Amino acid sequence: STLMRSSAASDVYKRQEENQFIQNMNDIIMRKFICLFMVCFLSIATTLRAWEGNVLISTPNTSIILSATEGQQLRFSYFGERIEENQIHQVFDSWAGFHRPAYPVFGTSTYEISALHAVHADGNQTLDLVVDKVEQNPVKDAILTVITMKDRVYPFTVKMYYKAYQQIDMIETWVEVSHNEKKAVVLKRFDSGHFLIRRADVWISSLHGHWGAETQLESEPLVSGMKVIKNMDGIRNGLGDHSEVMFSLDGKPQENSGRVIGAALCWSGRTKIRVDMDDTFGRSVHSIFAGMNEEASEYKLEPEEVFTTPVLALTYSQEGIGGASRNFHRWARAGMVHGCDKPRDILLNSWEGVYLNIKEPEMDQMMNDIASMGGELFVMDDGWFGRKYRRINDNSSLGDWVVDTEKLPNGIQGLTDTAKKYGIKFGIWIEPEFTNTKSELIDNHPDWVLRAGSRELSCGRGGTQVALDLCNPKVQDFVFHVVDTLLANYPDIAYIKWDANGELLNYGSSYLPKDKQSHIYIDYHRGLVRVMERIRAKYPDVVIQACGSGGGRVSYGVMPYFDEFWVSDNTDALQRLFIQWGTSYFYPSIAMAQHVSASPNHQTGRVVPLKFRFDVAITGRLGMEIQPKNMTDEEKDFSKKAIATYKSIRPVIQYGDLYRLISPYDRKGVTSMMYATEDKSRAVFFVYKMEQFVNQLLPRIRMAGLDPKKNYKIRELNVAPGANPCFLNDRVFSGALLMNTGIELQLEREYASWVLELTEI
Ligand code: DGJ
Secondary structure: OOOOHHHHHHHHHHOHHHHHHHHHHHHHHOOOOOOHHHHHHHHHHHHHHHHHHEEEEEOOOEEEEEEOOEOOOOEEEEEEEOOOHHHHHHHHHOOOOOOEEOOOEOEOOOOOOOOEEEEOOOOOOOEOEEEEEEEEEEEOOEEEEEEEEEEOOOOEEEEEEEEEEOOOOOEEEEEEEEEOOOOOEEEEEEEEEEEEEEOOOOEEEEEEEEOOEEEEEEEEEOOOOEEEEEOOOOOOOOOOOOOEEEEEOOOOOOOOOEOEEEEEEEOOOOEEEEEEEEOOOOOOEEEEEEEEOOOOOOEEEOOOOOEEOOEEEEEEEOEHHHHHHHHHHHHHHHHHOOOOOOOOOOEEEOHHHHOOOOOHHHHHHHHHHHHHOOOOEEEEOOOOEOOOOOOOOOOOOOOOOOEOOOOOOOHHHHHHHHHHHHOOEEEEEEOOOEEEOOOHHHHHOHHHEOOOOOOOOOOOHHHOEEEEOOOOHHHHHHHHHHHHHHHHHOOOEEEEEEOOOOOOOOOOOOOOOHHHHHHHHHHHHHHHHHHHHHHHHHOOOOEEEEOEOOEOOOOOOOOOOOOEEEOOOOOOHHHHHHHHHHHOOOOOHHHEEEEEEOOOOOOOOOOOOHHHHHHHHOOOEEEEEOOHHHOOHHHHHHHHHHHHHHHHHHHHHHHOEEEEEEOHHHOOOEEEEEEEOOOOOEEEEEEEEOOOOOOOOOOOEOOOOOOOOOEEEEEEEOOOOOOOOOOOOOOEEEHHHHHHHOEOOOOOOOOOEEEEEEEEO
C-alpha cells in the first residue's frame, strides 16, 4: 500500500550505513568536471541501492519518489506516471531516477541553486539538513507525507509536506521552517517546493499580461540559463506574470497528447518561479523552484515561530496540456475554489451600464430588466457609498462604507426589497483593502494605511488611492467588520464583489517593528487570509467574487475563500477568447465570470453581434454588464432565450470536463473548445470565427472527450435571429466520427459562431 513508509522507514534506516558510503561518495565526487567513467560507475552504484530508502507519494495516475534515509539529505528521485511499490527499483534500474537534493539549501553545497537560505543567530549562513523522520498518514481525500529534516549542527528544522489526493491527480507540497536558536534566524529565501524534469525538448507555457489583456499565453522551449517568472505587484498577482506554469515534456505543447507537468503556486502576494538548466552532475536537468518572491522580504523568524510557505500544487498528465488543465479544474472544484458545490447564478452587473452613476431608479430598472430576461442576481458595482466625501469620482470615499442616501434614498434595504420584488438576488461591490486620501477613514486613522515613514504618500487610482495596512490586526478587524456589518444588517445580500484596484505602494507599516519592516509583502497577505477565514467561518454561503482591476485576483492564493473571479475588465468578445483561453489552462469555468457587454465595446470599440457576445460568455459563469435600457426589444428577446439556453446547459459548462480544440493563438481563422460530462453522455461544443477571408481554409475540427462508441444527436443552440440552424443540426454521429474524422465548418462571416449541444441517444 502507499502507506507503507511509516513502518518500513525503520527497516530502511537500518540499511543506511551501506547507503551512506555510496551517497557520501556521490556528494563528494559528483561535482563539476568529473570524468565520464566516474559518472557511469556512480550511477550504477546508486542504481543498485538507491531504491531501498524511498518514499512513494501517489495519486490515481501519478507518483513522486523521494529518497529519504535517516541522517542523509532528502533526495528527489522521480515525478511522473504512477509507480507501484514493487516497481520502484525499476525507476532506478532504468536510470530514470534523479536522486538529487529534494529541497536544496544554501551553504554546504554552495554551487547549487537553493530553495532555502537562512542566516543563523550567530551569523552562520549555511544549512545542512538531513532526514530525521518520515510519516505518512491518511487525511481527508488524501495521504499526507511529512518528512522532518534537521540541521546537523543547529537546532533548525524543516518539515516538507506532500499531500497526495486519492481521487484527483494533484499533489500539494509546502514547507514549515522553525528553529530553537537563541535569537531570531533571518530567512532570505523560502521556496515552497522544488522538482526536477529531465532535460529534453521541454517547453514551458505561462501566463502574462496586464489590465485589459490578462493571461496572455506564452509557450517556449527551455534552454540553458535561468527563466524567472515573477510577480511584483504586492497586492494582486493576477496581473503581470502568473504563478502557474505547465511543462510539456515531449516537445511543443499539444492539447490532447504528450506528457505535461503543471505547477501552481497558491499565494496571493509576490511570487517567483525559477527554472534553471543544470548539468552539474553530468546529467542535465531542468530544476524548478517556486515560492514567495524573496526580494525585499527577508523574514526574521523568532525561536519557536513556525514559518509556513504557501502550497505549490503539482499535477502530471499523459493527456497533454488539456489533461493537466482538467486535473487543475477537478482539484479547484473539490475545494481550492470556494463553494463549487452550488451552480452559479446568472447576473447583471451595473459597472459598464452606469459606471459610478448609481441611482435608485436605475438600479430598480436594471433589476427589473435582468429579472425579465431570466437573470437570477443583480450586482450593484462601485459608486453607492460615501457621506462626508461622496463617491462621485474614483478619487474619494473608499473606506467609508456607508450608503450615499442622495443616490439611494432607501438605502440597501430598499434595494434588497426591490430585488425580492423582482424575484432575484442582490449583490454589492466593495473594495475593503483600500482607502482614498479623501475619506473619513484616513481622516480618523491616518496610521491604518501603508506609508513609508514621513514620506509623502504615493497614490494610485484617482491620484488618491492607497492600501490599508493589513499587517495590522486592527485593520484586519476593520476589514472584517466592513463585510460583517453589511451582511449582518442586510442578510439578503447574497453576493459580494470584492475589488482591489491598486498595487502595494508606500512600503512601510507603522504596526510592524523597525526590524520587521521587510515582512510587509508577506504579512499583508497573511492578514488578508486571516480576514477571509473569519468571513468564511461566519458567512460560508455568500458568494464572493475576487476582482482586482479586472483579473488581478485570478490567483489560487485567494480562491479557497472566493467563489469566482472577474476574468478581465476587457469585455470585448474577441479579445476575451484569448484571455479566457489562457485562464482556462489553470482555472475552472465555474469560477470564471464572463459578461455580455455593449457593442461597440467600451474597451476596444469593436462591434460584435450579440449572439457572438453571448456565445463567448456562456463558456463560463454567464453574466451581463450592460445598461439593458439601451438594448432593443429584439436584443432583449435574444438575451432572454440565450439565458434560458444557458440554464439548460449550465451543469455541463460549470461542472464538465474542458477540451480545448483549436487555439486562438494558432491563427487558423477559428477557435474552438468543448465541455463534456464525466460520463460522456452530454457535451457542448463551441466554435468562433475570428476573421473572415474569401476562400479561407478552415480546419476540420476533431472533437475530444466523447465516447467513440456512443452516438450523439446534435442540436444547434443560440441560433441567430432569422437564421437557419447549421447543417449538423438534428443529425446523429458516432463519437468516433466526431473525434477521429471531425466536422466541417460553415462560418462565412467574421464573428459567426456555433454552439452545438451533443446528447447521447
Ligand atoms: C475595477 C473592476 O474590475 C471593475 O469591474 C469595476 O468594479 C471597477 N473596478 C469599479 O471601480
